[in-house]
Amino acid sequence: MSTPSTTASHVGESGIQLDETDELIARLRELARTERLLVALDFDGTLAPEVDVPSHARALPEARRAVLELLKLDSTRVALISGRAMESLEQVSDLPDDVLLVGSHGVEIRLDSPTRLTLDTQELAQVDVLSEVLEDVADRVDDVWIESKPAGFALHTRLASDEGSRQAHLMALAETKSEIEGLTVREGKNVLEFSIRSTTKGEALLHLKEYTKATAVFYAGDDVTDEDAFAVLRSGDFGLKSGSGKTIAEFRVSDEAEVAQVLAMLGQFRAEARMSAS
Ligand SMILES: O=P(O)(O)OC[C@H]1O[C@H](O[C@H]2O[C@H](CO)[C@@H](O)[C@H](O)[C@H]2O)[C@H](O)[C@@H](O)[C@@H]1O
Numbered sequence: 001m002s003t004p005s006t007t008a009s010h011v012g013e014s015g016i017q018l019d020e021t022d023e024l025i026a027r028l029r030e031l032a033r034t035e036r037l038l039v040a041l042d043f044d045g046t047l048a049p050e051v052d053v054p055s056h057a058r059a060l061p062e063a064r065r066a067v068l069e070l071l072k073l074d075s076t077r078v079a080l081i082s083g084r085a086m087e088s089l090e091q092v093s094d095l096p097d098d099v100l101l102v103g104s105h106g107v108e109i110r111l112d113s114p115t116r117l118t119l120d121t122q123e124l125a126q127v128d129v130l131s132e133v134l135e136d137v138a139d140r141v142d143d144v145w146i147e148s149k150p151a152g153f154a155l156h157t158r159l160a161s162d163e164g165s166r167q168a169h170l171m172a173l174a175e176t177k178s179e180i181e182g183l184t185v186r187e188g189k190n191v192l193e194f195s196i197r198s199t200t201k202g203e204a205l206l207h208l209k210e211y212t213k214a215t216a217v218f219y220a221g222d223d224v225t226d227e228d229a230f231a232v233l234r235s236g237d238f239g240l241k242s243g244s245g246k247t248i249a250e251f252r253v254s255d256e257a258e259v260a261q262v263l264a265m266l267g268q269f270r271a272e273a274r275m276s277a278s
Pocket of ligand 1: 042043044045049050051052053054055057081082083084085147154156158188189190191193223
């Protein structure tokens with residue numbers, strides 16, 4: 001195998017970023033030898049580069065290829081854990097049905113048989129109130145819009161000015177909180193997410209780990225909400241942060257292309273490990 005060109009770094013005990021590509025490779029090889037592997041991945045900013053229109057986002061071809069290779073391997077499951085609504089995640093990810101999907105930060109889950117999210121009357125009423133309040137905020141600030149999800153909304157500010165974005169955040173926070181008690185608010189890249197359910201990617205990852213009976217987990221993500229998933233990783237698992245920003249993940253690469261390289265390596269090591277196990 002050729003030497004990977006990742007700029008992987010490892011946060012040493014001193015907090016200093018050390019160039020640790022060799023260590024990353026050694027740890028990937030070790031992970032690949034586990035009995036049952038779960039590879040769980042965030043979508044936007046991890047497999048797919050950020051774009052202005054969410055429905056236009058697609059995984060990099062090399063990332064998609066690496067995921068398809070992993071799917072061919074026995075005792076290996078692949079999952080996407082995203083903030084997107086399930087319908088949107090299915091559309092943009094366009095992967096086979098044996099990929100486990102988690103949408104809306106854990107509110108929606110598609111395992112091997114489809115399940116439908118149902119909200120009770122009170123929750124439906126809360127979604128209606130949220131819609132009214134956030135539509136009103138979006139109407140008042142240029143280039144701010146809302147994306148609908150089954151249990152909430154994302155307030156997008158990617159195309160707004162810094163000041164517009166700041167104002168939209170402040171208004172949306174104040175006005176939703178005064179209308180709905182116990183609302184969950186998550187901040188992401190150019191987005192503020194409001195949900196009437198309070199799941200996290202960490203809870204979703206634990207659920208998938210139990211469902212797949214995984215003996216070790218690989219998780220890659222780029223945003224603040226992915227930190228909840230990194231937080232539930234245990235010894236022998238592997239956490240990979242894509243891009244800049246504070247993280248508790250053990251390893252970091254610089255972008256989606258490097259995530260794809262790491263996934264391709266993992267696929268290769270896993271194929272070798274499964275071959276020698278059989
Ligand atoms: O958990 P993820 O899979 O990373 O999803 C997080 C949010 O992704 C989408 O918004 C982000 O990506 C868009 C497309 O690149 C970009 O236009 C936007 O600025 C980003 O915030 C999605 O639209 C949200 O619903 C997800 O929660």
